[in-house]
Amino acid sequence: MALPICARQAVIGSVSGLHRSPVRGSSLEFAEYRKYVPGDDLRRLDWRAWGRSDRHYVKEFEADTNLRLIVLLDISGSMNFRNTEENGLNRIDYARKLAGTLAYLAARQGDAVGFWTAGNQGKKKKNKQIPTSLPARRGATHLGTVLDTIGDVQAGGPTTLISSLHEAAEQISQRAVIVIFSDLFADPAELRSAIQHLRFRKHDVVVFHLLDQQEIAFDFDRPARFIDLEGADLVLADPEDMAAAYRKAFADWTLQIDGIVRSAGIDYLRVMLDENYTEVLTRFLLARTPKKSAR
C-alpha cells in the first residue's frame, strides 16, 4: 500500500476523504458534546448524558474530507542550474519529478490537485500556451492536465517567488496544502513575509528547498566566469580568493532560512540534487503520516 499524503491540519473539502475537516460530520470519530438547541436532530441527542446530568447534549462527530494539494513550482532562471561536475539533473527537472509524483499520489487518494508557477515563463515549448496556474480539482483528466503542465513549463528569467507566494495566498481562498519547490534564492526578509502570509491564510505550507552540493561547497579549483542564470550579471571570480567569503554568505543565508521555517511552523525539506527523489518523497510522506494516537 502506498503512503498517503496527509494534511497536518484540518482541511475543508467538497467531498468525503481521508483528511480531517474543521466542520462536524458523520464519521465514527467522536468530536465533542454540544448543548442542544431547538432544531437539532433529536436522533443525535445523547440520552445517557441526559440521564446522568439532566441536561440536553448533542453528540458531534468528526467529518473526513478531501484536501487540496497545490503544487507551487518556482520557474525562475536559477531553477535551470545543473552541477557542472556531476552532469546530473538540473533543478527544474528534479522539481518536476517530485511535484508530478506528489500530484499523482494526491489524486490517487481522491484529493484535488492544483498547480501554480512562481516566475515568468521561460522559452515556450513548441509555441504551446502553458497556463501559469491551475485550480485544485479532482479527477484523472485534471491530473493529466496538471502533469502535462508540470512537464511543459520552462524555467527562465528573474525570480518572482515572493510576489507569486503573496498572490497564491490571496487567490487560494480555501485551505490547502501548498507544496513549494524552489531554491529560495530571494531576500530572506521578504520570504519570511510571504510564507507568513500563506500561513495567515491557514494554508499548510511545505517547502522542498532544492540545492546542489556544488552551490554549498563552491569547490572550484581555478578562476571562472560565473554567469547569473536569472539575469545579465557576470562575476569573474577566483575561488581561491572568494571561496571562504562565499561559503560564509551561503551559511548565513541558510541559517536565516532555517529561522524563517522554524518561526512559520511549516514543513521544510532541504533536498540535494544528487539525492534519490523517491527517498526524498518517502522521507516527506513518513514525516507527515500521523501516529495512531494523534487523531
Add this chain to the structure above:
Amino acid sequence: MSFLQPILLWALPLALLPILIHLIHLHRRRTVEWAATRFLLAAQKMNQGYSRLRRILILLLRVFAVAALILMVCRPLAGGLLGFTGGAPNTVLVLLDRSASMEQQNLSTGVSKRQAGLTKLSEALEKAYRGRSRIVLIDSASRSPEAVRHASDLTQLPTSQGTDTTADLPGLLQDALDYTTANKTGRTDIWIVSDLQCTDWDPTSGRWETLRSGFSLLPGVKFHLLTYPGPAGGNLSLNIEHLRVRSGAQGTEITLDLNVTPTITPKTRSLFPSELPIRFVINGSASAMRSKLENGQLAIKGHTIPLGSGSIRGWGRIEIPADTQPADNVWHFVFDAPPVMRSAVISDDPSGIAPVMAALGAPADPSRNYQVDLLPSKQVSEIAWDETGLIVWQIPLPATNSNTSQLLSAHLAEGRSLLFLPPATPAAESFLGISWGAEVNSDPRNSRKHLVVAK
C-alpha cells in the same frame, strides 16, 4: 650599477610576461552558469579590497621575480649603496688571456674579444670599486704582475695588448696564487678575461688540483669569469705549409703551398665568399690572384712567384682580406739563398778519414751546397764555430774545462751536431762525462779497434 652582459637587458620586457599571462587567463576563464550569484556578489563585496590587493601584490612579485632573474643573468656590478655584497675588495687581480684567439673581432663593431672584455671590465671596476681597490694585472704573455693605477688604464697598457702567443691559464692562475700568497692581498677578487679556449685552459692538467687546494686555503678570494667563448664566425685562416726559394733555368722563384681554412658556425655558414683574393707582396712588389673557395676552404699546391734574376734574398707577405681574426690573415716571411751545409773534420789521419769526408761532401740535396773542412788537431782553433753545423772529432777528447771543451759544449748547446770517432791513441780525458774505454776486439779476423764508450 653596470652590467657585464648588458645586451641581455633587452630581455627586460619579458618581466611583463606575468601580466600578459594574467590577461590571457582572464579571457580564457571557463564559463559557469551559476544560480547562487547573490552569494558570489556578496563574497566579492566582502573581499573586494583584500582580494584586489592580494592579486596585485602577487602579480608585482612575479614581475619582480622575472626582472630580477634577467638582471641576474646580465651580471650586474654595483658599488656604493647598491653594493650590498660587502663593498670593494682590497685587491683586484685581473688575469688577462692575451692569446691570439682573443683577437677575434666582432664584424659589426671591429672590437676584439680582448678589447671588449677589458673595456667592460675597466668600466665595471671603475663604477663598482671607485678606485678603492688595488688593481693588479697579470697577462698570459709576460706572466708578471703589474700594478695598475686606474681601472681605465687597463685598456692602454702595453701588457694588455694582443699577441700571437698561446695562453697558459693554469700557469696564470698559479701566478695569481703565488702573488696573492706572497703579498697577502687580503680580500681579493680575481677577474679572468678569457675566451675559454680548451688549449689555453688545458682542463686535463694535473695543476688544477694543486690550484684548487691552493686557493681553498685563501678564504677571501672570489673568482669572476668574464668570458667570450663563442668562436667568431666568418673567419678564414691563412696558413703556409711549405715555402722554398729555387733557382732554375728561368731564374729564381718562390714556390709555396698554402691553404685557407674557415671557422664555421651555423650563423656564419653563408658569410664566406665564393672567391677569395690573395695578395702576395715580395720585396715590396705586390701581385694578386683570386681563387675559388669550396665550402670556405682553399688549398693551393706549388704556387710559384718569380723573383727575377739575381734577387735571391728579401722579404714577403701573403694576405687575405680582413675578417674576424686579423692574426691569421697575413703570413710574413723572409728568404735568402740557402746557406752552405758546412762540416768540419778534425783528424790527424787524413787518409783514414777520407771516406767520411767524401760522405759529408756528397750533395744529398742538389739545391744546396756542401762544404767539408779538414783540420788537424793543431788547428782546432780555426774551426768556424758559427757556420759549422757538424764537427767530426777524431783526435783525443779535449781536456776538461779547456777552452776547446767549452767551445764544443756551446756548439752542442746551440743544437748543432758533434760526432766522435776513435783517435789512434785515445787518452783518458772525458767530455761531458763521456770517455773512450778499453779496446775491444770483437772480431779476431779484423785487426781494427772497436770503440767502446764507457763512463
